[in-house]
Structures are given as structure tokens and as C-alpha cells.
Amino acid sequence: MRLITAAFDAVRQPAYTGENRCLPCTVVNVAIAIVLAVALGIAATPPIGAVALAVSLATIVLRGYLVPGTPELTKRYLPAPVLELFGKEPIETSSLEDVDPDEPRDVLVAAGVAERTADGALSLTDRFRSAFRDAAESTAPDATDVAILVGADEAVERGPRAYSIDGSRLLRWESDAALVADVAAASVLRATVDDWDSIDRDRRLDLLRRLRLLLERCPDCGGSVVRRRERVDPCCQPPHVSVWSTCRDCEAVLGDVTVPEADGEDWLDALETEDPPIAPD
Numbered sequence: 001m002r003l004i005t006a007a008f009d010a011v012r013q014p015a016y017t018g019e020n021r022c023l024p025c026t027v028v029n030v031a032i033a034i035v036l037a038v039a040l041g042i043a044a045t046p047p048i049g050a051v052a053l054a055v056s057l058a059t060i061v062l063r064g065y066l067v068p069g070t071p072e073l074t075k076r077y078l079p080a081p082v083l084e085l086f087g088k089e090p091i092e093t094s095s096l097e098d099v100d101p102d103e104p105r106d107v108l109v110a111a112g113v114a115e116r117t118a119d120g121a122l123s124l125t126d127r128f129r130s131a132f133r134d135a136a137e138s139t140a141p142d143a144t145d146v147a148i149l150v151g152a153d154e155a156v157e158r159g160p161r162a163y164s165i166d167g168s169r170l171l172r173w174e175s176d177a178a179l180v181a182d183v184a185a186a187s188v189l190r191a192t193v194d195d196w197d198s199i200d201r202d203r204r205l206d207l208l209r210r211l212r213l214l215l216e217r218c219p220d221c222g223g224s225v226v227r228r229r230e231r232v233d234p235c236c237q238p239p240h241v242s243v244w245s246t247c248r249d250c251e252a253v254l255g256d257v258t259v260p261e262a263d264g265e266d267w268l269d270a271l272e273t274e275d276p277p278i279a280p281d
Contacts, residue, residue, distance in 0.1 A: 017064045029066040033057060104210050111193045113185075114214055124214050128188065135184035136219035146171070146179075149186045150201050171205075175252035177220035182208045184219060212255030213245050223249025232258070 033056035041049025059066050105122060108114040114122040124132075139145070146163045147155035150171070155163045161173040173179040185208055189196045199207070215225055227245040244256040 017062065021064055025065050026060060029060050030057070033060065033066055104207055107207060108211060108214075111189060111196075113189070113211060122214055124216065128192075129216075131188045131192070132184055132219075135187045136180055139180050139184045139187070139219075141179050141183045145183045149183055150205065151197060152201075174256060175220070175254070177218050177247060177250070177252040178212060178254055180219045181212050181215060181254060185211050209255055209257055213243060213257060215245065215254055218247035218250060218252060218254065220252060221247060221250045223247045225254060 033053055036056065037049045037053035039049075040052045056066050105114075108122065109116065112125055113128045115125050117123050143155045143157050143163060147153070147165075150165055152165045154167070155165055156167075158164050158170065159172075161176060161179050162170060163172075164170050173182065182205075186196075186204075196204075213227060217224060224247070225245050226248055227243065229241060229243045231239060231241050233239045238260055240258050240260055242256070242258040245254045246252065247254065
């Protein structure tokens, strides 16, 4: 009995089942399962179709969906009126069309991620903070999530938090918390920024790295975040400034960005506070 329970626990995805189950995703996947079962029943035999339906429904019950990447697919392709039928409110979107892509602070503000405080620093907006927290709590990143994150055809896991992208590039995250943060943030931005997917891969990853520096709580354990900065003056090179943030509780590195001191003045000013103010849960 314990072996059976352990097997079910190994397959189950709590991030997409139970109270985290998405009704539109479930309906779409059940419909797909029925269509596939009927097709198999016609092409082969009815018993085979029945078995396929049973296996498909069991997969949906345990994992939340049958088709990999369903949460992202429903967000992207289901019309707003359909989502409203399931109690999903329309999402207010923004555009980056008129924003200089070389100004990360302006991009994050235009995207609705951050807002300027009275002293010129950046702070997460309440709307993004809430959406990000919900996304992070229901995120268990896998290769499919990483592929969607970077706009790749394929991502293959090569080690802890390391993925090869389309067989030509290896991406590695500093910690589980950093990977969760990027996947969750990209999910929110894909739903709220009209032209998010048009941003090229490297610029998108850079924005996500900088966004992580604005987080006030660790997306993995919920601990408070501390931010540090250090000036680096290497031989024969212009000075750079490194800024990084870590979780006080689990010590996970959330973000680590190094920029030329001369080019990053505005961005560094926006991150002047070492200990970000902690928003209430």
C-alpha cells in the first residue's frame, strides 16, 4: 500500500491539482482526452479507446493536465469571453511599444512590474506582486516551462537548474528560487504585456534577472530578501558594479547583475536601498 501511495505522490503535481487546479485547463484537457479516446476507439477497437480515456483522465486527476504546457496555452489562446465563463477576470494589459528597450528601469515600469518611489528607487507594484505570488506558489518548473520562458522549440534538462536550449545553448539558474522567479514572472508578463513574446531572448532574460533584484520575498521559502552591491575595479578594465540579492532564511541567490559603473548609474540609483521594504503577505 505504501508503495502505491509513494507512486501516486511521485506522479502527482500539487501545483496544478487540488485547490490549485485550473478549471479551464481541466475542461480543455478532458475534451482532448475524449476526442483522442473516440478516435482510438474508431481507428482500433472500443476497448482500446476506453483504456486510453481512463489513462488520460487519471493523468489529468494526478497532474492537472494531459497536454504539457496547458496552463500557458490556455492563457495564450483561450478568448477572454471563454475564460470569463470560468470566473477568470479579464487581465489589464500594457505595451512596451514606445519604451526604449535599452532602459530596463523604464521597461519594468511600463510593463506594470515596478513603480518609482518618492526617492527615485523602484518598488514592485501591488498588482504585479500579487500576480507573481500566485504564479510562484503554483509553479514547479520543468523543461516545458523553460522552453516557453525563453521562446525555444525545445529545452532539455542537463542538471540541477540547467537546461540546453534548442541543442545550442546552456542556461543555468543560480538557485531553485531564481528559476521559480523567472518562470512565474514570465508567466505574469506574458499575460499582461502585449508584446512580451516579441522581446528577444537575451533581453528578456536580462529583464527577468533585474526583476529578481526587486523581489522582497523569496519565491521558494517566503523569507525576506537582502540586497547588496559591490564596486569591482579590475585591472585594465573600467569599473563595474555588482548587485545581488539573497534570501535571509534559505540563503538562495535570487539575482546577480553586474553592469559597467558608467552605464548603469540610473539602474543602480533605482536599487540604492540595500534591504527592500517587505510587503505584507
